[in-house]
Amino acid sequence: MKQVLFFLFISLNFSGYTQDVAILKYNGGGDWYANPTAIPNLIAFSNKNIKTNISKTPQGVAIGSEDIFNFPLLFMTGHGNVSFSEDDAKNLRNYLISGGFLHISDNYGLDIFIRREMKKVFPDIEFQEISTKHLIYNQTYRFPNGIPKIHEHDKKAAQGFGLFYKGRLIVFYDYQTDLSDGWEDMIIHNNPKRVREKALKMGANIIEYAFKN
Numbered sequence: 001m002k003q004v005l006f007f008l009f010i011s012l013n014f015s016g017y018t019q020d021v022a023i024l025k026y027n028g029g030g031d032w033y034a035n036p037t038a039i040p041n042l043i044a045f046s047n048k049n050i051k052t053n054i055s056k057t058p059q060g061v062a063i064g065s066e067d068i069f070n071f072p073l074l075f076m077t078g079h080g081n082v083s084f085s086e087d088d089a090k091n092l093r094n095y096l097i098s099g100g101f102l103h104i105s106d107n108y109g110l111d112i113f114i115r116r117e118m119k120k121v122f123p124d125i126e127f128q129e130i131s132t133k134h135l136i137y138n139q140t141y142r143f144p145n146g147i148p149k150i151h152e153h154d155k156k157a158a159q160g161f162g163l164f165y166k167g168r169l170i171v172f173y174d175y176q177t178d179l180s181d182g183w184e185d186m187i188i189h190n191n192p193k194r195v196r197e198k199a200l201k202m203g204a205n206i207i208e209y210a211f212k213n
Contacts, residue, residue, distance in 0.1 A: 019052060019211050022071040023060040024102075026088070030080025033060070034107060038183040039075065045183075045200040046207050050140050054207075063088045068095050073210045074102050077180045079109035082117050089120040096121070096170045101210035104173040105180045108153050114173070118163065127161040127173060136160070136172060139208040141201040148198040151178035151189070168213070172206060179203055 021039060025032050039058045046052045061067040061074075064087050068074060074095075084092070096102060104114055115127065130136065130146070137143040137160075147160035158177035162169045181189050182199020191199075 019072050020055050020070075021058045021073050021075065021207075022068065023058050024068070024074045024076050025060050025062045026076075026082055026084065027063075028081040028083030028113070030078050030082050030110075030113070032076075032078065034078050035180050035184050037185045037188065038077075038180040041185065042180075042183045042200060042203045042207070046204045050204050050208055052207060052211070064091050066091075068092075068100070069098070072101070073207060074100070075105065075180075076102065076114070077105035077107045077110070077178075079107040080113075082110070082113040084117045084120050086120070089117075093121045097165055100170065101213075102171045103206050103210070104171065105178060106153075106173070106175045107178060107180070111175060118171070122163060122165070125163050125165065127163060130160045130162045130169070130172070134162075134169070135213065136162075136169065136205060136209045139205040141205050143202060143205070147174055147177055147179075148202055149177050150182040150191070150195055150199045153178070169209075 021043060023032065023039065040056060043054045043056060043058065047054055061071070063084065068091065104110070106114070132144060132146040137146055147158045149158040153176050156176045159175045161173040161175060163171035179199050179202055182191055182196050183203055186196060
């Protein structure tokens with residue numbers, strides 16, 4: 001995956017909001033538009049298998065726009081530079097503490113940038129590894145060993161990190177696995193069917209968790 005995407009999947013507790021997915025557009029030169037088949041494939045899988053009713057075509061929304069509040073879920077991935085302005089960070093923070101949910105998928109090389117920029121959003125909150133007992137791994141699909149390994153980067157174990165606000169998981173960050181690689185059309189990465197299936201099931205869990213919590 002050669003681009004950086006932010007899909008914010010917000011589990012908004014606001015009434016009147018549709019359960020849809022948006023791609024977060026951000027500054028810094030990173031390719032937020034990466035992996036164009038990933039989210040549509042995940043949406044199709046979720047609509048079929050966990051009975052969501054998400055629009056087939058995800059929208060892109062700017063991080064500084066109020067439009068992010070129209071979506072219950074945003075997703076971010078990539079390996080380029082990311083830069084949040086003060087207003088961007090404030091808008092994202094308000095979104096998340098109001099019930100929003102952000103999934104970040106490290107495309108490779110994203111780690112240094114996303115950790116730096118998320119400190120602008122939550123200066124006093126640190127990423128922590130998520131327990132295998134957490135609900136995000138125990139939705140329709142069970143992952144007793146935590147996040148599955150999908151794509152190899154540095155021969156390191158896959159990890160799922162989170163930011164928690166007042167006890168609620170508001171950001172899920174998959175690292176050293178690249179879940180969204182497994183969501184793309186099979187021809188792109190030639191991942192075996194069983195690997196793609198694991199990735200899609202974990203992605204469906206994230207959607208389910210975000211929409212319900």
